[in-house]
Amino acid sequence: MHGGFLPKSSTLRLYTSRKEGGRGLLSVRATVRDERAKVHEYIKEKARTDDVLSECLRQWQTEEEWLETPSWEDKPLHGMYHRQISEVAYVKKSYQWLEKARLKDSTEALIMAAQEQALNTRAIEAKIYHTRQDPRCRLCKEAPETVQHITAGCKMLAGKANMERHNQVAGIVYRNICAEYGLEAPSSKWEAPPKVAENGRAKILWDFQIQTDKMVMANQPDIVVVDKQQKKAVVVDIAIPSDGNIRKKELEKLEKYQGLKEELEKAWKVKASVVPVVIGALGAVTPKLEEWLQQIPGTSDIKSAVLGTAKILRRTLKLPGLW
Numbered sequence: 001m002h003g004g005f006l007p008k009s010s011t012l013r014l015y016t017s018r019k020e021g022g023r024g025l026l027s028v029r030a031t032v033r034d035e036r037a038k039v040h041e042y043i044k045e046k047a048r049t050d051d052v053l054s055e056c057l058r059q060w061q062t063e064e065e066w067l068e069t070p071s072w073e074d075k076p077l078h079g080m081y082h083r084q085i086s087e088v089a090y091v092k093k094s095y096q097w098l099e100k101a102r103l104k105d106s107t108e109a110l111i112m113a114a115q116e117q118a119l120n121t122r123a124i125e126a127k128i129y130h131t132r133q134d135p136r137c138r139l140c141k142e143a144p145e146t147v148q149h150i151t152a153g154c155k156m157l158a159g160k161a162n163m164e165r166h167n168q169v170a171g172i173v174y175r176n177i178c179a180e181y182g183l184e185a186p187s188s189k190w191e192a193p194p195k196v197a198e199n200g201r202a203k204i205l206w207d208f209q210i211q212t213d214k215m216v217m218a219n220q221p222d223i224v225v226v227d228k229q230q231k232k233a234v235v236v237d238i239a240i241p242s243d244g245n246i247r248k249k250e251l252e253k254l255e256k257y258q259g260l261k262e263e264l265e266k267a268w269k270v271k272a273s274v275v276p277v278v279i280g281a282l283g284a285v286t287p288k289l290e291e292w293l294q295q296i297p298g299t300s301d302i303k304s305a306v307l308g309t310a311k312i313l314r315r316t317l318k319l320p321g322l323w
Protein backbone atom coordinates (compact mmCIF):
# COMPACT_ATOMS: atom_id res chain seq x y z
CA MET A 1 0.00 0.00 0.00
CA HIS A 2 2.87 2.38 0.81
CA GLY A 3 5.31 1.09 -1.84
CA GLY A 4 7.48 -0.85 0.59
CA PHE A 5 7.14 -4.03 -1.48
CA LEU A 6 6.37 -4.31 -5.18
CA PRO A 7 3.77 -6.99 -6.06
CA LYS A 8 5.97 -8.87 -8.55
CA SER A 9 9.05 -8.90 -6.33
CA SER A 10 10.37 -12.03 -4.64
CA THR A 11 8.54 -12.93 -1.43
CA LEU A 12 11.35 -15.37 -0.59
CA ARG A 13 13.80 -12.47 -0.62
CA LEU A 14 11.51 -10.44 1.61
CA TYR A 15 12.24 -12.92 4.44
CA THR A 16 15.96 -13.39 3.71
CA SER A 17 18.45 -11.65 6.03
CA ARG A 18 19.90 -8.34 4.87
CA LYS A 19 23.43 -9.72 4.96
CA GLU A 20 22.37 -12.23 2.32
CA GLY A 21 20.66 -9.66 0.12
CA GLY A 22 17.12 -9.75 1.51
CA ARG A 23 14.80 -7.40 3.40
CA GLY A 24 15.26 -9.11 6.77
CA LEU A 25 11.62 -9.64 7.79
CA LEU A 26 10.87 -12.48 10.21
CA SER A 27 8.42 -15.05 8.80
CA VAL A 28 6.17 -17.51 10.59
CA ARG A 29 7.73 -20.30 8.52
CA ALA A 30 11.27 -19.37 9.63
CA THR A 31 10.21 -19.07 13.27
CA VAL A 32 8.54 -22.51 13.25
CA ARG A 33 11.57 -23.99 11.48
CA ASP A 34 13.97 -22.56 14.07
CA GLU A 35 11.89 -23.83 16.99
CA ARG A 36 11.59 -27.25 15.39
CA ALA A 37 15.34 -27.38 14.89
CA LYS A 38 15.88 -26.68 18.59
CA VAL A 39 13.41 -29.40 19.62
CA HIS A 40 15.07 -31.80 17.21
CA GLU A 41 18.50 -31.07 18.67
CA TYR A 42 17.17 -31.61 22.20
CA ILE A 43 15.64 -34.98 21.31
CA LYS A 44 18.79 -36.01 19.48
CA GLU A 45 20.86 -35.25 22.58
CA LYS A 46 18.55 -37.02 25.05
CA ALA A 47 17.67 -40.02 22.85
CA ARG A 48 20.80 -41.89 23.93
CA THR A 49 19.44 -42.35 27.45
CA ASP A 50 15.67 -42.33 26.84
CA ASP A 51 13.91 -45.14 24.96
CA VAL A 52 10.81 -43.06 24.19
CA LEU A 53 12.83 -40.20 22.69
CA SER A 54 14.96 -42.71 20.82
CA GLU A 55 11.84 -44.15 19.16
CA CYS A 56 10.59 -40.60 18.46
CA LEU A 57 13.87 -39.76 16.76
CA ARG A 58 13.70 -42.94 14.67
CA GLN A 59 10.26 -42.05 13.34
CA TRP A 60 11.04 -38.41 12.74
CA GLN A 61 11.78 -37.05 9.28
CA THR A 62 15.42 -36.57 8.39
CA GLU A 63 16.88 -33.08 8.88
CA GLU A 64 17.34 -32.63 5.15
CA GLU A 65 13.63 -33.14 4.49
CA TRP A 66 12.27 -30.56 6.92
CA LEU A 67 15.10 -28.05 6.93
CA GLU A 68 15.24 -27.64 3.15
CA THR A 69 13.75 -24.34 1.98
CA PRO A 70 13.63 -22.81 -1.51
CA SER A 71 16.04 -19.96 -2.28
CA TRP A 72 15.29 -16.76 -4.22
CA GLU A 73 18.76 -17.06 -5.78
CA ASP A 74 17.66 -20.17 -7.71
CA LYS A 75 14.62 -18.53 -9.31
CA PRO A 76 15.06 -18.04 -13.10
CA LEU A 77 14.05 -14.35 -13.14
CA HIS A 78 14.38 -13.15 -9.54
CA GLY A 79 17.79 -14.78 -9.08
CA MET A 80 19.28 -13.68 -12.42
CA TYR A 81 20.98 -10.58 -10.97
CA HIS A 82 22.56 -12.54 -8.11
CA ARG A 83 23.96 -15.13 -10.52
CA GLN A 84 25.37 -12.41 -12.78
CA ILE A 85 27.20 -10.51 -10.05
CA SER A 86 28.47 -13.70 -8.39
CA GLU A 87 30.99 -13.98 -11.24
CA VAL A 88 32.37 -10.43 -11.07
CA ALA A 89 31.49 -8.82 -7.72
CA TYR A 90 32.18 -9.08 -4.01
CA VAL A 91 28.65 -10.28 -3.24
CA LYS A 92 28.70 -9.60 0.51
CA LYS A 93 29.78 -5.97 0.01
CA SER A 94 27.38 -5.55 -2.91
CA TYR A 95 24.43 -6.02 -0.55
CA GLN A 96 25.92 -3.86 2.19
CA TRP A 97 23.75 -0.89 1.18
CA LEU A 98 20.79 -2.84 2.57
CA GLU A 99 22.34 -2.61 6.03
CA LYS A 100 24.04 0.80 5.89
CA ALA A 101 22.34 3.10 3.41
CA ARG A 102 19.11 3.54 5.46
CA LEU A 103 16.99 4.16 2.39
CA LYS A 104 13.25 4.74 2.46
CA ASP A 105 11.20 1.56 2.18
CA SER A 106 9.87 2.57 -1.23
CA THR A 107 13.36 3.28 -2.63
CA GLU A 108 14.71 0.03 -1.22
CA ALA A 109 11.77 -1.87 -2.72
CA LEU A 110 12.36 -0.23 -6.12
CA ILE A 111 16.05 -1.21 -6.27
CA MET A 112 15.24 -4.76 -5.16
CA ALA A 113 12.53 -5.04 -7.83
CA ALA A 114 14.99 -3.74 -10.45
CA GLN A 115 17.50 -6.42 -9.46
CA GLU A 116 14.77 -9.07 -9.67
CA GLN A 117 13.53 -7.97 -13.14
CA ALA A 118 10.17 -7.27 -11.47
CA LEU A 119 9.61 -3.82 -13.02
CA ASN A 120 7.32 -3.39 -16.00
CA THR A 121 9.90 -2.43 -18.59
CA ARG A 122 8.83 -2.82 -22.21
CA ALA A 123 11.13 -5.81 -22.72
CA ILE A 124 9.59 -7.63 -19.73
CA GLU A 125 6.05 -6.77 -20.90
CA ALA A 126 6.82 -8.10 -24.40
CA LYS A 127 8.87 -11.21 -23.59
CA ILE A 128 7.53 -12.36 -20.21
CA TYR A 129 3.96 -11.05 -19.84
CA HIS A 130 3.18 -10.81 -23.60
CA THR A 131 1.16 -7.62 -23.10
CA ARG A 132 3.19 -5.60 -25.60
CA GLN A 133 4.65 -6.31 -29.04
CA ASP A 134 7.50 -3.80 -29.24
CA PRO A 135 10.19 -4.35 -26.56
CA ARG A 136 12.32 -1.35 -27.62
CA CYS A 137 13.28 1.47 -25.25
CA ARG A 138 10.75 4.29 -25.07
CA LEU A 139 13.57 6.87 -25.17
CA CYS A 140 16.16 5.74 -27.72
CA LYS A 141 13.88 3.37 -29.69
CA GLU A 142 16.89 1.13 -30.36
CA ALA A 143 17.80 -1.52 -27.74
CA PRO A 144 15.31 -3.61 -25.74
CA GLU A 145 14.08 -1.69 -22.70
CA THR A 146 15.55 -3.72 -19.85
CA VAL A 147 16.53 -2.49 -16.38
CA GLN A 148 20.19 -2.77 -17.39
CA HIS A 149 19.58 -0.65 -20.47
CA ILE A 150 17.75 2.09 -18.55
CA THR A 151 20.23 2.27 -15.66
CA ALA A 152 23.47 2.18 -17.64
CA GLY A 153 22.99 1.75 -21.38
CA CYS A 154 20.52 4.22 -22.89
CA LYS A 155 22.24 6.97 -24.88
CA MET A 156 19.34 9.35 -24.17
CA LEU A 157 20.07 9.13 -20.43
CA ALA A 158 23.86 9.14 -20.73
CA GLY A 159 24.15 12.92 -20.85
CA LYS A 160 22.15 14.46 -18.05
CA ALA A 161 20.65 11.72 -15.82
CA ASN A 162 23.65 9.40 -15.70
CA MET A 163 26.09 12.29 -15.33
CA GLU A 164 24.05 13.67 -12.43
CA ARG A 165 24.28 10.29 -10.69
CA HIS A 166 28.02 10.09 -11.43
CA ASN A 167 28.62 13.56 -9.99
CA GLN A 168 26.69 12.70 -6.82
CA VAL A 169 29.05 9.78 -6.13
CA ALA A 170 32.13 11.80 -7.12
CA GLY A 171 30.94 14.63 -4.86
CA ILE A 172 30.89 12.28 -1.84
CA VAL A 173 34.50 11.31 -2.52
CA TYR A 174 35.49 14.97 -3.01
CA ARG A 175 33.89 16.12 0.25
CA ASN A 176 35.59 13.32 2.18
CA ILE A 177 38.98 14.39 0.79
CA CYS A 178 38.31 18.04 1.66
CA ALA A 179 37.42 17.08 5.23
CA GLU A 180 40.65 15.08 5.56
CA TYR A 181 42.84 18.01 4.48
CA GLY A 182 40.88 20.81 6.14
CA LEU A 183 39.70 22.33 2.86
CA GLU A 184 36.32 24.00 2.46
CA ALA A 185 33.86 21.78 0.61
CA PRO A 186 30.69 22.88 -1.21
CA SER A 187 27.86 23.40 1.29
CA SER A 188 25.30 21.68 -0.94
CA LYS A 189 25.60 18.40 -2.80
CA TRP A 190 24.14 20.16 -5.85
CA GLU A 191 26.89 22.80 -5.87
CA ALA A 192 29.77 22.05 -8.24
CA PRO A 193 33.19 21.98 -6.53
CA PRO A 194 35.83 24.53 -7.63
CA LYS A 195 38.27 23.36 -10.28
CA VAL A 196 41.20 23.87 -7.89
CA ALA A 197 41.19 23.83 -4.06
CA GLU A 198 44.49 24.25 -2.24
CA ASN A 199 46.10 24.88 1.12
CA GLY A 200 49.49 24.18 2.69
CA ARG A 201 48.81 20.45 2.96
CA ALA A 202 47.22 19.52 -0.35
CA LYS A 203 45.88 20.51 -3.74
CA ILE A 204 42.67 19.00 -5.13
CA LEU A 205 41.73 19.22 -8.80
CA TRP A 206 38.11 18.60 -9.83
CA ASP A 207 37.43 17.60 -13.46
CA PHE A 208 40.58 19.52 -14.42
CA GLN A 209 42.34 19.13 -17.77
CA ILE A 210 46.00 18.56 -16.92
CA GLN A 211 48.71 19.77 -19.30
CA THR A 212 51.67 17.43 -19.70
CA ASP A 213 54.92 17.53 -21.69
CA LYS A 214 54.02 14.41 -23.59
CA MET A 215 50.53 14.39 -25.11
CA VAL A 216 48.19 12.11 -23.16
CA MET A 217 44.69 11.47 -24.46
CA ALA A 218 43.15 10.75 -21.03
CA ASN A 219 44.16 13.87 -19.11
CA GLN A 220 40.93 14.92 -17.35
CA PRO A 221 40.10 12.52 -14.50
CA ASP A 222 37.32 13.24 -12.03
CA ILE A 223 39.62 14.11 -9.10
CA VAL A 224 43.35 14.48 -8.58
CA VAL A 225 44.68 14.75 -5.03
CA VAL A 226 48.23 16.02 -4.47
CA ASP A 227 49.56 15.53 -0.93
CA LYS A 228 52.32 18.13 -0.62
CA GLN A 229 53.88 16.71 2.53
CA GLN A 230 54.06 13.08 1.40
CA LYS A 231 54.83 13.96 -2.23
CA LYS A 232 51.98 11.78 -3.47
CA ALA A 233 49.37 12.19 -6.19
CA VAL A 234 46.21 10.11 -6.46
CA VAL A 235 44.27 10.08 -9.73
CA VAL A 236 40.64 9.16 -8.94
CA ASP A 237 38.09 8.31 -11.60
CA ILE A 238 34.52 7.19 -10.93
CA ALA A 239 32.31 4.96 -13.07
CA ILE A 240 28.79 3.57 -12.63
CA PRO A 241 28.34 0.88 -15.30
CA SER A 242 25.86 -1.99 -15.45
CA ASP A 243 26.55 -4.41 -12.62
CA GLY A 244 27.83 -7.19 -14.87
CA ASN A 245 30.55 -4.89 -16.28
CA ILE A 246 32.13 -3.60 -13.07
CA ARG A 247 35.30 -5.71 -13.28
CA LYS A 248 35.84 -4.83 -16.94
CA LYS A 249 35.28 -1.11 -16.27
CA GLU A 250 37.74 -1.17 -13.37
CA LEU A 251 40.48 -2.56 -15.63
CA GLU A 252 39.63 0.01 -18.31
CA LYS A 253 40.09 2.88 -15.84
CA LEU A 254 43.44 1.54 -14.66
CA GLU A 255 44.75 1.26 -18.22
CA LYS A 256 43.25 4.57 -19.35
CA TYR A 257 45.18 6.71 -16.86
CA GLN A 258 48.55 4.93 -16.83
CA GLY A 259 49.98 7.47 -19.28
CA LEU A 260 48.82 10.39 -17.13
CA LYS A 261 50.24 8.73 -14.01
CA GLU A 262 53.69 8.43 -15.60
CA GLU A 263 53.64 12.04 -16.82
CA LEU A 264 52.61 13.37 -13.40
CA GLU A 265 55.48 11.52 -11.74
CA LYS A 266 57.96 13.09 -14.17
CA ALA A 267 56.56 16.62 -14.15
CA TRP A 268 55.47 17.00 -10.51
CA LYS A 269 58.18 14.82 -8.89
CA VAL A 270 55.63 12.81 -6.90
CA LYS A 271 54.68 9.17 -6.48
CA ALA A 272 51.42 8.81 -8.40
CA SER A 273 48.72 6.13 -8.36
CA VAL A 274 45.48 5.52 -10.24
CA VAL A 275 42.39 4.66 -8.18
CA PRO A 276 39.24 3.52 -10.02
CA VAL A 277 36.01 3.81 -8.02
CA VAL A 278 33.55 1.55 -9.84
CA ILE A 279 30.07 0.87 -8.46
CA GLY A 280 27.35 -0.98 -10.35
CA ALA A 281 24.16 0.91 -11.11
CA LEU A 282 22.25 -1.44 -8.78
CA GLY A 283 24.92 -1.53 -6.07
CA ALA A 284 27.39 -4.27 -7.05
CA VAL A 285 31.02 -3.58 -6.15
CA THR A 286 34.29 -5.18 -7.22
CA PRO A 287 36.37 -7.26 -4.80
CA LYS A 288 39.05 -4.53 -4.83
CA LEU A 289 36.83 -1.50 -4.16
CA GLU A 290 37.58 -1.43 -0.43
CA GLU A 291 41.31 -1.51 -1.19
CA TRP A 292 40.95 1.36 -3.68
CA LEU A 293 38.97 3.49 -1.23
CA GLN A 294 41.70 3.11 1.39
CA GLN A 295 44.09 4.86 -1.01
CA ILE A 296 41.86 7.95 -1.19
CA PRO A 297 42.55 10.26 1.78
CA GLY A 298 39.59 10.46 4.14
CA THR A 299 37.48 7.93 2.27
CA SER A 300 36.91 4.52 3.83
CA ASP A 301 33.42 3.96 2.46
CA ILE A 302 30.93 5.75 0.22
CA LYS A 303 27.20 5.48 -0.29
CA SER A 304 26.42 3.48 -3.39
CA ALA A 305 24.88 4.84 -6.57
CA VAL A 306 21.50 3.23 -5.89
CA LEU A 307 19.77 6.52 -4.98
CA GLY A 308 20.66 8.00 -8.37
CA THR A 309 19.53 4.80 -10.08
CA ALA A 310 16.18 4.90 -8.27
CA LYS A 311 15.68 8.45 -9.52
CA ILE A 312 16.44 7.41 -13.12
CA LEU A 313 14.05 4.44 -12.93
CA ARG A 314 11.23 6.55 -11.49
CA ARG A 315 11.58 9.20 -14.16
CA THR A 316 11.91 6.80 -17.09
CA LEU A 317 9.21 4.32 -16.10
CA LYS A 318 7.00 7.09 -14.65
CA LEU A 319 6.82 5.40 -11.27
CA PRO A 320 5.41 7.14 -8.16
CA GLY A 321 7.80 8.53 -5.58
CA LEU A 322 10.03 11.49 -4.94
CA TRP A 323 12.65 12.39 -7.54
